[in-house]
Amino acid sequence: MASYFDPERARAPPAIPMATPSVTKFKIALCQLSVTPDKERNIAHARKAIEDAAGKGAQLVLLPEIWNSPYSNDSFPIYAEDIDAGGDASPSIAMLSEVSRLLKITIVGGSIPERSGGRLYNTCCVIGTDGKLKAKHRKIHLFDIDIPGKITFMESKTLTAGETPTIVDTEVGRIGIGICYDIRFQELAMIYAARGAHLLCYPGAFNMTTGPLHWELLQRARATDNQLYVATCSPARDTRSGYVAWGHSTLVGPRKHAESLETKGKLLLFHQKKGGGGGGGGGLFGEVLATTEDEETIIIAEIDYSLIEERRTSLPLTKQRRGDLYQLVDFERLNSQ
Numbered sequence: 001m002a003s004y005f006d007p008e009r010a011r012a013p014p015a016i017p018m019a020t021p022s023v024t025k026f027k028i029a030l031c032q033l034s035v036t037p038d039k040e041r042n043i044a045h046a047r048k049a050i051e052d053a054a055g056k057g058a059q060l061v062l063l064p065e066i067w068n069s070p071y072s073n074d075s076f077p078i079y080a081e082d083i084d085a086g087g088d089a090s091p092s093i094a095m096l097s098e099v100s101r102l103l104k105i106t107i108v109g110g111s112i113p114e115r116s117g118g119r120l121y122n123t124c125c126v127i128g129t130d131g132k133l134k135a136k137h138r139k140i141h142l143f144d145i146d147i148p149g150k151i152t153f154m155e156s157k158t159l160t161a162g163e164t165p166t167i168v169d170t171e172v173g174r175i176g177i178g179i180c181y182d183i184r185f186q187e188l189a190m191i192y193a194a195r196g197a198h199l200l201c202y203p204g205a206f207n208m209t210t211g212p213l214h215w216e217l218l219q220r221a222r223a224t225d226n227q228l229y230v231a232t233c234s235p236a237r238d239t240r241s242g243y244v245a246w247g248h249s250t251l252v253g254p255r256k257h258a259e260s261l262e263t264k265g266k267l268l269l270f271h272q273k274k275g276g277g278g279g280g281g282g283g284l285f286g287e288v289l290a291t292t293e294d295e296e297t298i299i300i301a302e303i304d305y306s307l308i309e310e311r312r313t314s315l316p317l318t319k320q321r322r323g324d325l326y327q328l329v330d331f332e333r334l335n336s337q
């Protein structure tokens, strides 16, 4: 159906059509890890969790934000690694690289403090099935908040913000990366969707004030607005640590058993085999497919990318955008043309 509203122009440059990846259906693991001040233990512990996840069939493993170090400005400089130097200068990423190669899985390696050019970053490494570093995302939006009497945290005291969005083609689809606070900025997710992402991964450590209010809401919003999968992974909660994480690692996407769509007069009915799953009866996008509480655990859940196209056909937002009224500009893509 032709549109007079120029939906193509709502994205500048125009959106890249979503490609069909070689693997469309696979298992993802969200490793909600306990993190201690003992870095060697954290690395060995993460390795064991990844091995367990792969043993349960996961082809993609997601780790938490800052999993090799306590989450604190005092710790970041001490635990930071020179990822580009590799080897002994970055034992955390060397471990991820070895284990992904041995197990032939893709790892979205949560984040660790990175030291580079005299600066510190909060950095997520994506490792391919060959053990090679495919992409490095430096947290773009630093977590600087001050809610009096509740929580004050200033990542910018020690960390520098990253400069570029990160989207990467892996064996399990095109994945856009954000780290925790990055999830609050919908423009980043929109840019990833316009670049053809199937899945957004956000390692994150929300806190006990904003976590209960916003963590699930933001994940469901990013998934619903952009009609794709969203996966998050938090450290397990440790009430004795200086920063107490909310936990609740989650996978959001279209629920499988909700596809039967029936029209009765003008009323559209979505039949679901199961209730719940994040509330809302649509079955189109933004359902909570798997989640947990605050303790250490590994969530294994199925992703099926074929549902994305199917659901986008039912709810054709991309064809209905008003390019005559607004526009999302992806400066990086625009300037590289």
Ligand SMILES: NC(=O)CCC(=O)C(=O)O
Pocket (backbone or CB within 6 Å): 065, 142, 143, 179, 180, 181, 182, 184, 204, 205, 206, 207, 210, 211, 214
């Ligand atoms: N580590 C973070 O970026 C925490 C973000 C957070 O808690 C929020 O409310 O946003």
